[in-house]
Amino acid sequence: MRDSSRQILDEKVDEFIKTIDEGNLVKDEGTENILGLEGYHLLPGDLPLHEFYMDELHYFSKCLIDSALKTHTNAKTTDFSAYWGWTAALVSHTERNQDFERYQEILRDYYYLVHSALVSERHSRLVRENHDLHMTLSRLNPSLEEVTRGSGLPLAATFGFSVLEGLLKRRCSDxxxxxxxxxxxxxxxxxxxxxxxxxxxxxxxxxxxxxxYDRQVLERKMSGVPDLSDKDSLLWLVKEQRNYNVHGEGSTQAIGSLVLTLCSLVLLDELATCNYQETRTEVLQDMQHSQSTPMIHSKSPRAFYPVEVL
Structure with missing residues (x-):
């Protein structure tokens, strides 16, 4: 990890938390105040995610989780989408060239979660840029708007727990x-x-x-939180959220972001055993070459990571 990168990332997160909680960007309206802050990024402007070293990608997961759990609102920047998308792009490329056999079935579910998390953001961008397309999509039945609203983070907050457990089971070597x-x-x-x-x-x-973490804030961000007075583990608390969310008792967007980020961290740790710089170069070349291709395969790197960031 570059000497300055950890400090820069920590400073960006602290600035974000302070800005949100002081109300400079949003007012605190409770746990369902979900915001895509397009003008605000945790990533340094001169260091896009695909230029991170592997250990910086690992460390950035902590920054994302802090930004999700330490603010008084559920403000979510587009850095989450970039992190999930870049992870999926790396994995989708690597599984074609490395021994990922034990992950084969669970990766299909992980890709599905990432696609679902990205669809709302991509749909919003499409309709914002093309009014005619917006009108066409609005006439679809079933409603694409309802599909995008119901997928993504709500899905990650329920189905995502099974995917995370499956990834952990495969990653633990013993x-x-x-x-x-x-x-x-x-x-x-x-x-x-x-x-x-x-x-x-x-x-x-x-x-x-x-x-x-502020335990009162956690109680507002997670449904059905048990008494935390004698607890010291956030991951224990996440485990306790599983049944509550999976069985339909309740769900919050913060849980979806947390679970999908942890899924990505597990996979990035697996990728750390490969030659990351070589993989990174191949993925970027793949994405650049595919720009002239009218159709994008659902498992190609370009399907996950936006070409326009290159």
């Missing part, structure tokens, strides 16, 4: 195929796993420290 696992026990095993990146271990331990 688990047999029939071993049961949950989010908390899975990340505990990951932290102790000798194959896991030191930066990922540090990030997980930092994220897990419940004392870093």
């Amino acid at each position: 688990l047999s195929p029939d071993t049961g696992i949950n989010v908390w026990s899975g990340f505990e095993k990951l932290i102790d796993d000798s194959d896991v990146s030191p930066v990922v271990k540090e990030v997980l331990q930092t994220i897990d420290d419940l004392d870093r």
